[in-house]
Amino acid sequence: MSPNSDVIAPFLLMRAFRGLVDAVHESLADAGFPGIRAQHEFALQAIGAGCTSVQLGERLGVTKQAATKTAHSLEAMGLITRETNTSDRRERTLTITTAGRRLLALSADAFCDELARWRRVAGDDAVTTTLTTLSQFGVGGRSDVDLSDWI
Template structure:
């Protein structure tokens, strides 16, 4: 199909389908490696928690959701063993949310799986075409490309 024959609505659908394909394959691998309960929103939240931990309020800001919604996400991650609430060493009145060993393991595994998936795309498209695609997407989306608030689109 030539460029002139494509409809405008196809671009977001193709981009989303590519994203969905990667995320679905990631979660299949996570399930096969001991993380069957992981959901896309969990990964966004765990990335937002980061290495040092955050308060629930800060987590909400990073994810673009309310403090209450962030708290529910933390409750779910804690129930699954991926995060925990601990006293903030800088202020005993505050609680920090931080990743557990299981949470860090899931993120490390995710990073490895994404590398493998990128390798598969390289095999299908060729290194040059994939690099061109990535460069083009970076140009179009600009510095806002790596926002974690997309999780609010997908629910828990």
């Protein structure tokens, strides 16, 4: 099938996304963060300055149970802490650790490095046009980190 065929568009987008993410994860593994998956990075982005598992679930578009499971994984990897809320002992506040912030910084650098490679291969104008075009789609009420269909 020709890469200019509209039917192949979703496959090209998935392949490009997968290649981008795989390159970043390889870089993270080399930097001491093996086993990181896209859901971990999306969850860290969603946690931001801190939130509860319920809020994480809302931000990711997943159930509280899925968010709690992801939080447990992140905690086991040392990327977040879960601290008891003093006013409601049932509630835990998720906070990104120093290691989690380092992972996010390394991840951002790796994404920039991979996009720089794309620019070398395809040219600045082509990559800028592609990114500008992609930014105009997929806004149907979902947040940028909504993984409700993936986690």
